Amino acid sequence: MISQLSWKIGGQQGEGVESTDRIFSTALNRLGYYLYGYRHFSSRIKGGHTNNKIRISTNPIRAISDDLDILVAFDQESIDLNSHELRPGGVVVADAKFNPTLPEGVNAKLFAVPITAIAEELGTSLMKNMVASGASWALLGLPVDVFNKAVEEEFGRKGPAIVEKNIEAVKRGSEFVLEQAGGPLDEFKLEPADGKQKLFMIGNEAIALGSIAAGCRLMSAYPITPASEIMEYLIKKLPKFGGTVVQTEDEIAAVTMAIGANYAGVRTMTASAGPGLSLMMEAIGLAGMTETPLVIVNTQRGGPSTGLPTKQEQSDLNAMVYGTHGEIPKIVISPASIEDCFYDTIEAFNLSEEYQVPVIIMTDLQLSLGKQSCGTLNLGEIPIKRGKLVRELPELEDNQYFKRYEFTEDGVSPRVLPGDKSGIHHVTGVEHDEVGRPSENAVNRQKMMDKRLNKLNGMTIRDAVRTDAPHNDADLLIIGMGSTGGTIDEARSRLDADGLRTNHITIRQIHPFPTSIVQAELEKAKKVVILENNATGQLASQVKLYAGNADKIESVLKYDGNPFLPSEVYKACKELI
Amino acid sequence: MATFKEFRNNVKPNWCPGCGDFSVQASIQRAAANVGLEPERLAVISGIGCSGRISGYINAYGLHGIHGRALPIAQGVKLANRELTVIASGGDGDGFAIGMGHTVHAIRRNLDITYIVMDNQIYGLTKGQTSPRSAEGFKTKSTPEGSIESTLSPLEIAMSAGATFVAQSFSSDLKQLTALIEAGLNHKGFSLINVFSPCVTFNKVNTYDWFKENIVNLDQFPDYDPSNRIAAMNKIMETNGMLTGLIYQNTVRKSYEDLVVGFEEQGLANQDIQMSQEQFDKLLTEFK
Numbered sequence: 040m041i042s043q044l045s046w047k048i049g050g051q052q053g054e055g056v057e058s059t060d061r062i063f064s065t066a067l068n069r070l071g072y073y074l075y076g077y078r079h080f081s082s083r084i085k086g087g088h089t090n091n092k093i094r095i096s097t098n099p100i101r102a103i104s105d106d107l108d109i110l111v112a113f114d115q116e117s118i119d120l121n122s123h124e125l126r127p128g129g130v131v132v133a134d135a136k137f138n139p140t141l142p143e144g145v146n147a148k149l150f151a152v153p154i155t156a157i158a159e160e161l162g163t164s165l166m167k168n169m170v171a172s173g174a175s176w177a178l179l180g181l182p183v184d185v186f187n188k189a190v191e192e193e194f195g196r197k198g199p200a201i202v203e204k205n206i207e208a209v210k211r212g213s214e215f216v217l218e219q220a221g222g223p224l225d226e227f228k229l230e231p232a233d234g235k236q237k238l239f240m241i242g243n244e245a246i247a248l249g250s251i252a253a254g255c256r257l258m259s260a261y262p263i264t265p266a267s268e269i270m271e272y273l274i275k276k277l278p279k280f281g282g283t284v285v286q287t288e289d290e291i292a293a294v295t296m297a298i299g300a301n302y303a304g305v306r307t308m309t310a311s312a313g314p315g316l317s318l319m320m321e322a323i324g325l326a327g328m329t330e331t332p333l334v335i336v337n338t339q340r341g342g343p344s345t346g347l348p349t350k351q352e353q354s355d356l357n358a359m360v361y362g363t364h365g366e367i368p369k370i371v372i373s374p375a376s377i378e379d380c381f382y383d384t385i386e387a388f389n390l391s392e393e394y395q396v397p398v399i400i401m402t403d404l405q406l407s408l409g410k411q412s413c414g415t416l417n418l419g420e421i422p423i424k425r426g427k428l429v430r431e432l433p434e435l436e437d438n439q440y441f442k443r444y445e446f447t448e449d450g451v452s453p454r455v456l457p458g459d460k461s462g463i464h465h466v467t468g469v470e471h472d473e474v475g476r477p478s479e480n481a482v483n484r485q486k487m488m489d490k491r492l493n494k495l496n497g498m499t500i501r502d503a504v505r506t507d508a509p510h511n512d513a514d515l516l517i518i519g520m521g522s523t524g525g526t527i528d529e530a531r532s533r534l535d536a537d538g539l540r541t542n543h544i545t546i547r548q549i550h551p552f553p554t555s556i557v558q559a560e561l562e563k564a565k566k567v568v569i570l571e572n573n574a575t576g577q578l579a580s581q582v583k584l585y586a587g588n589a590d591k592i593e594s595v596l597k598y599d600g601n602p603f604l605p606s607e608v609y610k611a612c613k614e615l616i
Numbered sequence: 617m618a619t620f621k622e623f624r625n626n627v628k629p630n631w632c633p634g635c636g637d638f639s640v641q642a643s644i645q646r647a648a649a650n651v652g653l654e655p656e657r658l659a660v661i662s663g664i665g666c667s668g669r670i671s672g673y674i675n676a677y678g679l680h681g682i683h684g685r686a687l688p689i690a691q692g693v694k695l696a697n698r699e700l701t702v703i704a705s706g707g708d709g710d711g712f713a714i715g716m717g718h719t720v721h722a723i724r725r726n727l728d729i730t731y732i733v734m735d736n737q738i739y740g741l742t743k744g745q746t747s748p749r750s751a752e753g754f755k756t757k758s759t760p761e762g763s764i765e766s767t768l769s770p771l772e773i774a775m776s777a778g779a780t781f782v783a784q785s786f787s788s789d790l791k792q793l794t795a796l797i798e799a800g801l802n803h804k805g806f807s808l809i810n811v812f813s814p815c816v817t818f819n820k821v822n823t824y825d826w827f828k829e830n831i832v833n834l835d836q837f838p839d840y841d842p843s844n845r846i847a848a849m850n851k852i853m854e855t856n857g858m859l860t861g862l863i864y865q866n867t868v869r870k871s872y873e874d875l876v877v878g879f880e881e882q883g884l885a886n887q888d889i890q891m892s893q894e895q896f897d898k899l900l901t902e903f904k
Binding site for chain 2: 279413
C-alpha cells in the first residue's frame, strides 16, 4: 500500500476538466486524505490544453509532486504534453475515440476506455468526464458510494434524473476499466486515510473567509485573474452580513471606493493582480497621506504588462514595497499557507486601522488558486481591533476643531467617523496641519512626514518570519516566501536523507522588513539561498539591503510561469552546498 | 435645525476674486440648511482643481481626494453609511476628462449622491489649458491655434448613461442653483448638477456676460416636463447644451442602495461587525 499518489486530468478548456477535478477531490477529502491541487490553464475560455493535478496523501502535503501516477486524458495532446511526468508503471486512462498512443519511451499502462461512446450512449457527450473519472476512481479501489455522493452534490441542483445519469456514467466507466485491468490496481492501493474531513479550499477563498471574519462588509473590485474568486465568494456571502460587492469600472474606482468606505467606517477591501495594482498606485498614496485604513489583496501572476496572466510568479514585490510616488508608511504581508491567508487577512484589517495605513496582502497564483487541505480555522484567534477609532466624541469648545492629525507619541491620531457631531474635520491628500487643513508650512511639513513615516517603527506581524531552523551549523539556510514553502520543505527532507542539514525561513512580513530576525539567521548561516519566482531576485534585494550578508547569499530564480518542483529545489540546493 | 451659517467654517477660499465657485459654495450651504441637514450628517467629497478645494470651505465632513476620483470615493462613503448625505464635487476637467469613466458609471450605478460640477470650460489651477468643455477653436496655452477637438456634452452623456436627475445652472443665478441643489439632495438617486462657473482669470470668452446672453432658462417654460426623457434630450440638443434648470428627473427608478440585496436602512458603518461562531461554522461546512 502507498501513502501518496498524484492524479492528473487533461483536456481542452471547457471540456469538464474543472468539474471532474472538483468531484474527484471532494470525494477524496471526504475520505480524509490530504490534498494539494495545481491548475494549469490558459487565458482563454474554450479550447487550449488545460490540466488539473491533485496530489493525494495520508499525511499533510504542501507542494506539487515531481511525477505523476495516473493521467486521465481526453485527447492525445494531453498525453503528449503530460506523459513525461508519469513514473515508470504509471497509468493512462484515455478516450478510445482518438486511438490513444503513448509517446516513445514512456513506460506506462494505457487503458483506452470508450469514454465518449459510453457518454453518448447515455444521452450526451457532456458526461464523458464522469465516465473518465469513474474509471480512474475504480482503478484506485476506493469506495464508490463516497464518489457518488460527490457527484450527487455537483449535479443535485439539476434534478434527480441528471444525477442518476451521471452516476450511471461513473458506473459504466468503472465497469469497463475494471474488466480491462482485472480489478483495482494493487500498486495504487492507498493506505486508508484518517476519515476526518479537512477543510479544503483555495487561498482566495481563505482570504475571502478571513475578510468576513475580520468584519469586512464591502468589497469594490474589478475582475482579474487570479483574484476574481475573492469577489465571487464575497458577492455570495456578504449580503448575508448586510454588505455587498461592487464591481467597479476599473481598479482605480475599486481602490478609491474602498478608501471612501474605509474613511466612512466600514472595513472594505479590494483585490487585484499586477495590472490592477499598477492602476491603484496613486490612490495608495492618498490612503497613506490621509492615514485612511485600506486593505488590498494582490494575487501575483506573471508580469510585466499582461505577461503570463494564468501563470505563477512573484514579481510584484518591488511594486508593492515601493509603489506610489512620494513616501508613505505601508505594510506588505505575505501569507505562506491557506491558514495564513485566513489569519493574515484578519490581521491586515486590524493593522490597517491600528496604524491607519494601507496594507497589501500579497499572494501568488499558486497560493491563490491551488486547492489544498487546510488545518482548523478559529474564528476568535485574532480578535477584531480597531485602533484609535473613537465613537461619540465629547463636545468641543467653541471655535475648536477636531484634530484628526494630532501629533501623538506613536504618531497615530484619533480617528472619528462622519456622522459624529464633534468630530467634523477635513481630509486631504495635500499636506495638512493637525486639523486637516492644507498647509505648506515647512516645520509642519517635516513634522507630519515624520509622524506618518514613524508610525510603523517596531511594527511586527504575528509570525513575521516563520523559522524552521533545527540545525546549529546547517550547511544551508533556505529563504522563501509565498507558496514555495512546502516545496522547499520537501526538497529539504531529500537533502536530509543525503546527510545535508538545512534550515528554512519564510519571510512573511515583506515591508517594513523584519531586519533583526532575518539578520540573526543570516549571521548564523554558512551559506544562504533565496528562492523566488521572478527574474531579478526581488526578495534577495530586500534581504541584502536590510540584513546585509550579501556575500553569503545566492539566488535561485524561476520565472518560466511554473512553480518550483521539489526536485528542482533539491538539485539547486545540492549544487550550492 | 442647522442654519446655513452653521455650514460655514473660518477658512478663506483661495479662489480668485470674482470666481464663480464662491456662489456654488454659498448655494450648497444654503441648500443643505434648507433641506434640514446637520453639518455632521453631510460629507462633501471633492476632486483636484480650483473647485476641488470646496470640501475644505464647508463646515461638514470633507474629503479632498485625488484628481478625477471624487465620485468613486463619494460612492464608497455612501455605501459605507447610507445615513449620510453625500455631495461629490469638482471641475469639468476632474469630472469630464480624467474622471469621465467614473462619471458615466456613477450615473449608471445611481447611488443616492449629488454631483455638482463647477464647469468653467478651462483648466484653472494649472493656469489655462484646454478642457473637454472648451469650445472648438478656443485658444489656450495648450491649444495656441485653437482647440481642434469637439466639445463634450456632459448632459447628453448623462442622459444616454441612464441618469435619473440632470440639471444645469449658472453660478450667478443663486436662487435657481440653490433650488436645484435642494432638488438634487432630495432626489433618491444620482443627481448631476452641472454649473457654469466662470473662470475670471483664464477664460476671457465664456464670461458672466457671455453666459447671460447665451443661456436658455427652462424656468421660463412652464410647460416643460422634466419627466420626459425624449423632450429633455431634444431640449439639450436644441440649445446646444446652453440651458439651465431641471432638465430631467426620473423618480421611478430606485437608487442602488435600495436595489442591493440584503442592504439595510441602517448604515453599514453603524452595524456590528463581529460574526457569530454559528455563522462561521456554517461558512466552513461548504469547504468540507
